[in-house]
Amino acid sequence: MDLIENRTIDEIILGDRAEIERVLTRSDVTLFATVSADVNPASLDAGDEDGPELQQGIVQGMWAGTLISAVLATRLPGPGTVHLSQTLKFHREVSVGDRISVRVEVTGIDKSSGRVNLECACVNADGEIVVSGSAEVQAPRKKIKRHMARMPITQLKAPGVRFGELVDRARLLDPLVTAIVHPCDDLSLGGALAARDEGMIVPVLVGPRAKIEAAAEAAGLDLHGLEIVDAPHSHAAAEMAVALVHEGRAGALMKGKLHTDELLTAVLNKATGLRTERRLSHVFALDVPGQNRTLFVTDAAINISPDLESLRDIVQNAIDLAIAIGVETPLVALLSAVETVTGKLPSTILAAAICKMHDRGQIVGGKVDGPLAFDNAISPAAAAAKGIVSDVAGYADILVTPNLESGNMIAKQLIHLAGASSAGIALGAQVPIMLTSRSDTVDARIVSAALAKVFYHWRRERPLGLG
Structure with missing residues (x-):
């Protein structure tokens, strides 16, 4: 020294x-x-x-x-x-x-x-x-x-810089007509109107008219010029929002003040819902300080303990979203506690199977590797220390977790401990779905709308099925 x-x-x-x-x-x-x-x-x-x-x-x-x-x-x-x-x-x-x-x-x-x-x-x-x-x-x-004193390592980053670039890109596309399901509080109403003001969506409010108008008045929000589809309660609002998609009157859904299960029950209804051949899954997009790329974490909100076929769709949905927003070759890491395949950890066997499915063209786009521990997935130094030779290790864009609990914890730790800006959408249905949380900021709702908008326009030119 x-x-x-x-x-x-x-x-x-x-x-x-x-x-x-x-x-x-x-x-x-x-x-x-x-x-x-x-x-x-x-x-x-x-x-x-x-x-x-x-x-x-x-x-x-x-x-x-x-x-x-x-x-x-x-x-x-x-x-x-x-x-x-x-x-x-x-x-x-x-x-x-x-x-x-x-x-x-x-x-x-x-x-x-x-x-x-x-x-x-x-x-x-x-x-x-x-x-x-x-x-x-x-x-x-x-x-x-x-x-001489050791100078601290300083990392300066304006929050959500990459998301700002995404929103700017989304502004160039036609606004996405979005059914806002049961927007009966200031957060869901305010987020929808903010996304509208940023040019992301054209909101259609679906829910009890009296409650929506009362919430708007209490929050000082102006609903002038907005279409309101009257529904008696939250269950009916979810069903009517799904019907708007079938009628061609909406190209996306945004969750308001209702439980996620209520909305997904309508979306996944076998007779009247928005099912496709693809499993529905959620993808968090995270702008993490100190990282030179957007990180995607999936699935942290819908699939509790996915089997092989579900995990395949979860991976494909995330790859599609990353490509849609401009990641040319998404690098996908299948996470586990270790980087070796062992029968003692079923997640390592699933990860290895997913990699082989990618090799065989059952998953398309990007590069896939696993199992990888979290540190080996995002840290080049950790991957090098373990002697892992991989195009993905240390540089992963997409982190695929083995179950909902681990995915939810990783995403929320990055948000609340690492200061990540977050957004997210659910994919695999006929239209993208913004599953907003009560803790989401207005900015998070705007970015989620930008993700949905960019993905919607990207997918219009491509079939949803594999390949």
Whole structure:
């Protein structure tokens, strides 16, 4: 580990110099905007390689000024220095990718008070002065030599960035007429109207008219211009929403204030429902901080303990969704507790069978591997440590869990512990279904609508059956 050593007031002489060099990164910009609470969009949107130059306030003030402070604190005079004052003048703008040399030089010393004056400058790779100024410090009188502190690993990420890109893409498509089933509270009504305002859906409200209107009035929501299909109760609302799909009056369903079982009972009715040859399954889409891709977790909401045929459909549904939103070759990991096949863990046998079904063309699209433990599925380092040679291990896009309990726990841990933004839809029926939860935010409902919309338009050009 590097050592840093100060120069005491008795050691410093006129003309002493010190220098450090840094390259401005996009993370630097985001970090300083976060620390300074600078909410000006130009501070975050600018400065990228393809964007305009950064504002002086963010880069030349805070960033350059902090680098000068770093030289004073670690180089000259070094540890034990007290920063008294600093003046800066900004000459040129700084952009992401610029390499900046930060230099200080001693111009005045007062041995009795211990005060030292230094000229400061930040110079770019072309030799141009970006920032100039002066600083006054209290130099240490005691010699200090210590190891440099380990800097924390900082990961900066605006929540739901990839979901924002998905919503932008969905806006380019025609809004999806969606039956909102029993929207009798402010959350389901507000989420449906927000999705409408973002251009995702055209909501058709299905449920008791009086309750819907009362909920809207209590929440201050305007239902003007919206179609309301009156139904006496939640069971009837689910049946009537399914009927709207059969009549061609709706292309998707969104769950309102009713139990999931009520809605799915109508959807899965053998005579009047929306069954296909594919098993119905749910897919969580998660934008997880620190991950460079959207993660999909399935099935965490519908299938309790899927058998081989059900698991095949669960995998295919997830692959289809990933491809629909733009993942060219989804990487699918069949999860278990270990990465070897053993009769003691039935999930490993199912995983191996699914891989062979993919090899034989019974599942199409992407690449599939398993069994894989969770760490081996998402961490390249963990996969390498186990010696796993696989196109999927360490880089999985889709995490297929062996049962609902494990899937639900993984998804909710990523949401509530890792800070993941989440959305999700159910697939395998004739139309996509947004199974919103009471804990879902408005943003989650909008993104779920975007998933349904993009998938609906993608699937219109493709049959739902395998292949």
